[in-house]
Amino acid sequence: MERGKGSEDKMGKISTRIYLKAALLTFLVFIAGVAIGWYLDESRVSFVKSRIDELEISFSNLALEEEFYRSVATDTKTLCNIYISKTNELALQAGKLGSYLESFREISKFGLHNIESLKNRYFILNLQLWMYIRKLREECNYTATTILFFYTSINKCEDCIAQGIVLNQLKKKDPEKYMIFAIDADSKLGIVGTLKTYFNVTKVPTLIINEKQKLEGFVSRQELEELTK
Amino acid sequence: MLNYWDCITFATSVISFFAFFTYLLVYLENRKKVFKDPPMPKKLPKVSILVPAYNEEKTIEKTLKSLLKLNYPKHLLEIIAINDGSTDNTLRIMKKFEKYGVKVIDKPNGGKASALNAGLKVAKGDIIVCMDADSIVSKNALKYTLGYFNDPKVGAVASSLKVHKPKTFWQKMQFVEYIYNIFLRKVLALMDSVFVVPGPFGLYRREVLEKLGGWEEGNLTEDMELTMRIQKAGYKIETSLNSIVYTKTPETFKKLIRQRVRWYRGFLINARKYREMFFNPKFGNLGVYTLPLYIIFITILFISIASTIYSFFTIARDFLLINLKAGVELPELNLNNIDPPYLFMSVSTIFWLANIVIYAYIFYISMQMSKERNFLKGFLTYFVQIIFYPFVLAYSWFLSIWKEVRGAKIKWER
Numbered sequence: 283m284e285r286g287k288g289s290e291d292k293m294g295k296i297s298t299r300i301y302l303k304a305a306l307l308t309f310l311v312f313i314a315g316v317a318i319g320w321y322l323d324e325s326r327v328s329f330v331k332s333r334i335d336e337l338e339i340s341f342s343n344l345a346l347e348e349e350f351y352r353s354v355a356t357d358t359k360t361l362c363n364i365y366i367s368k369t370n371e372l373a374l375q376a377g378k379l380g381s382y383l384e385s386f387r388e389i390s391k392f393g394l395h396n397i398e399s400l401k402n403r404y405f406i407l408n409l410q411l412w413m414y415i416r417k418l419r420e421e422c423n424y425t426a427t428t429i430l431f432f433y434t435s436i437n438k439c440e441d442c443i444a445q446g447i448v449l450n451q452l453k454k455k456d457p458e459k460y461m462i463f464a465i466d467a468d469s470k471l472g473i474v475g476t477l478k479t480y481f482n483v484t485k486v487p488t489l490i491i492n493e494k495q496k497l498e499g500f501v502s503r504q505e506l507e508e509l510t511k
Numbered sequence: 512m513l514n515y516w517d518c519i520t521f522a523t524s525v526i527s528f529f530a531f532f533t534y535l536l537v538y539l540e541n542r543k544k545v546f547k548d549p550p551m552p553k554k555l556p557k558v559s560i561l562v563p564a565y566n567e568e569k570t571i572e573k574t575l576k577s578l579l580k581l582n583y584p585k586h587l588l589e590i591i592a593i594n595d596g597s598t599d600n601t602l603r604i605m606k607k608f609e610k611y612g613v614k615v616i617d618k619p620n621g622g623k624a625s626a627l628n629a630g631l632k633v634a635k636g637d638i639i640v641c642m643d644a645d646s647i648v649s650k651n652a653l654k655y656t657l658g659y660f661n662d663p664k665v666g667a668v669a670s671s672l673k674v675h676k677p678k679t680f681w682q683k684m685q686f687v688e689y690i691y692n693i694f695l696r697k698v699l700a701l702m703d704s705v706f707v708v709p710g711p712f713g714l715y716r717r718e719v720l721e722k723l724g725g726w727e728e729g730n731l732t733e734d735m736e737l738t739m740r741i742q743k744a745g746y747k748i749e750t751s752l753n754s755i756v757y758t759k760t761p762e763t764f765k766k767l768i769r770q771r772v773r774w775y776r777g778f779l780i781n782a783r784k785y786r787e788m789f790f791n792p793k794f795g796n797l798g799v800y801t802l803p804l805y806i807i808f809i810t811i812l813f814i815s816i817a818s819t820i821y822s823f824f825t826i827a828r829d830f831l832l833i834n835l836k837a838g839v840e841l842p843e844l845n846l847n848n849i850d851p852p853y854l855f856m857s858v859s860t861i862f863w864l865a866n867i868v869i870y871a872y873i874f875y876i877s878m879q880m881s882k883e884r885n886f887l888k889g890f891l892t893y894f895v896q897i898i899f900y901p902f903v904l905a906y907s908w909f910l911s912i913w914k915e916v917r918g919a920k921i922k923w924e925r
Contacts, residue, residue: 295795297537297702304532311528312521315865319858326854389857391513440833447837503838 319391326386327396333379334403337372341410344368362422369415370426373461376408377453380464384435402471409473412463416493427460427510430490432467432483441500445487448503460510517859519818523811524862530804531869534698538876541701545880548751549658556660558653559589559636559717563626564644568600570759575608577647582654589614591630592644596620601644623710624726624733631725639715641734646711646758647675655753656714666719666746667738668754669696669705670712671881675757681767684903685760687874687896690889694877696750704797705748706805707735712756719746732777739785742797752880764903771907772914779915782806809908816905867897 344365351361383404387397418424431449433442452460465474467486477483481490489497491510501509538545560578564571571592578590592605593616605615618629627641638660642648648670656668671693677686699705708715713734723740730736741748761767782789782802789806791798874893875886883889 295703296792296799297533297796300533300536300540301800303536304529307532307536308525308528311865312525315524315862316858318861322854322856322858322861329854385855389855391517391858440829440836443829444833444836447833451837500836 316392323390323392323396326390327400330379330382330386330397330400330404333375333382334400334407337375337379337407338403340372340375341407341414344372345414362418362424365418366422366424369411369418370458373411373415374457376404376411377462379404380408381450387435401466402469405465405469405471405474408463408465409477412461415461426458428492429460429462430477430481430493431462431464432478432486432488432490433464434467434486436468439486442487445489445500448501448506451503452506516818516822517857519814520859520862523815524866526804526807526811527866528869530808531873533800534695534873535876537698537701538694545697545701546752548655548753549661551654551657552661555584555587556637556657557587557589557635558583558638558640558657559591559630559634560640560642561627561630561634562590562592562642562644563595563623563630564592564597564601564605565595565620565623565626566597566599566601567644568597568604570645571601572604572607573647574642574644575605575613577650578642579608579611579613580650581648581652582650585612588653589634589636591616591634593618593626593630595623595626622728622733624728624730627733628725628728631720634717637717639717639720641710641713641715643710643758646672646756648712649755649757652712652751652754652756655751656712659749659751660714660716662747664747665749666716666741666744667708667748668714669700669708669748669750670714670754670756671696671750671752672709672711673755673757673881674760677760679762681764682760682762683892684896684900685767687889687892688900689760690877690881690883691874693752693881694873697752697880699801700748700750702796702801703747704742704795704801705750706738706742706797706801707732708738708741708748710734711758712754715741716746719744730777731773731780735777736781736784739781739788742794743785743788752882755881767903768907768910771904772911775908775911776915778805779911812901812905812908816901870897 348361348365355361383397383401387401390397412428412430415424415426415428419426419428429449431445433439433446435442446464449460449462449464453462465477467474467478467483467488481488481496483490483496485498487498487500489501489506491497495509497509562571562574562578567574575590575592581588590608590613592608592613594602594605596619602615602617605613609615614633616626616629616633618626631639638657640653652670656670659665659668672689673693674682674686674689677683696705715737719741723737723744726733727736727740738748761770788794788798789802871890871893874889878884878886878889
């Protein structure tokens with residue numbers, strides 16, 4: 283038998299062609315996976331973007347309507363009621379959008395800068411709403427409690443997440459009473475810097491209640507309810 | 512942003528996709544002939560079946576009965592049962608079979624390899640079959656396997672192993688693993704890189720065994736050691752999908768871990784013994800692909816299990832701490848009316864899903880190869896298996912490496 287010879291034929295046989303094909307297919311699948319991931323990131327961005335667009339339009343519309351009524355009517359009482367309910371609705375939607383933004387920011391891997399710029403638009407919208415509510419409070423005898431919530435999303439801040447949950451619970455319990463505006467303390471926006479300086483915010487989480495009271499560190503639900511009675 | 516978990520996912524997926532495509536391509540190129548075993552030689556060889564047994568009173572009777580039922584001329588078939596110093600009734604049961612022509616050797620305990628070598632000494636066959644005393648062979652096993660020896664380059668032929676009557680949870684998990692291994696062994700045989708011819712119904716050319724000096728006594732996994740030696744000597748190793756052997760598997764978690772620690776320590780010992788074969792193109796696919804991939808596979812297993820456990824615990828800890836602090840009676844999941852749920856899928860999730868899908872596909876092919884028809888049951892078990900089994904494997908590997916590093920005393924256990 284020629285075993286020795288046969289063995290030499292067999293040794294060293296490497297399926298190079300198969301490996302190359304497999305490598306190519308692996309590459310294609312990998313690219314496809316990344317492309318799907320990228321597509322999902324883009325879908326998230328456009329999802330949030332369309333929501334922000336809608337909110338911005340609703341808000342501009344509200345402001346315009348108000349201006350118009352103000353120029354023709356005198357009965358501010360009924361007007362106030364309309365504005366308050368519309369503002370409540372807007373604040374509710376803005377709150378939902380905020381939680382979308384935060385969870386998308388964690389999931390998104392590729393289009394992060396888009397999410398960041400959307401976040402800026404969102405903050406500006408949110409603060410416009412806050413200013414508007416302050417105005418309503420002065421003119422319409424509006425009694426809602428406004429809470430500015432400064433948090434951070436860069437460093438892992440367990441207190442901020444816990445505070446967020448507490449504020450969500452408050453909002454859920456009494457959506458008309460609590461107007462909560464979450465602000466990323468690390469935002470580069472000028473208005474955020476201004477607010478931080480004005481209220482002297484140095485740590486997170488910090489809560490500003492009705493623009494008067496400053497609470498630093500985590501505040502439990504009971505304490506908050508007590509303070510805002 | 513991409514975190515460490517994403518990077519692990521990417522690296523793991525690339526390797527696992529590559530392995531998947533290699534196996535798939537090899538299979539597709541040969542799919543018309545995987546079931547075709549070469550016909551038996553015109554002049555049938557004499558076959559000796561060695562059945563080493565140490566305390567196998569529960570199973571040896573069924574094993575010997577199945578061997579007697581083998582579809583092969585009786586005058587060409589020699590069954591040698593070797594009692595390796597059992598302390599139970601094994602020898603008495605063996606003796607009962609003497610009247611059917613089974614030869615019985617009784618020797619003091621010396622390990623499976625020594626029992627096999629004792630059998631080899633008296634065996635007269637041209638083909639030597641190793642048959643574990645806890646397994647049952649299907650009656651046409653020889654008919655399907657002997658033809659491979661027509662090729663003078665073939666040194667050994669392996670059979671397809673299935674779990675015998677899986678009853679317990681852990682046996683069902685192994686059922687899936689064995690099915691998957693049937694596919695893997697066939698593909699590896701097509702790539703000339705089988706590195707274990709398992710104990711139940713492994714066939715060897717007598718000449719090769721004699722030339723290489725039989726089984727290595729004292730080796731934890733003498734089957735792998737011999738296979739590596741045969742590979743190193745340059746012989747081919749084949750496997751038959753039609754030759755099916757049912758083997759008894761550990762029923763409990765503890766027994767399973769014990770078996771795996773023996774296997775994996777055996778792998779580590781033999782991998783070290785034959786380390787020059789790793790990354791060595793002289794040994795073809797076995798050297799450049801199969802052996803290195805096995806090491807990479809173990810590494811991936813460790814990394815992904817470790818990071819899964821780590822992230823599970825950090826997430827669970829944060830979740831509890833934060834919810835406790837926030838004063839929630841029942842922790843609430845923040846699933847705020849997710850409109851399109853796919854929007855909450857990250858790129859890592861996509862890759863994990865892709866992995867699960869491709870390995871489900873491999874399992875589908877494996878089911879076909881092992882002629883398992885109950886796909887529904889098979890896939891249900893598969894999905895349970897992929898959740899639990901990686902942890903079992905990782906734990907066994909961890910124990911094996913730990914014991915090997917500490918140089919723990921070697922004990923031969925089933």
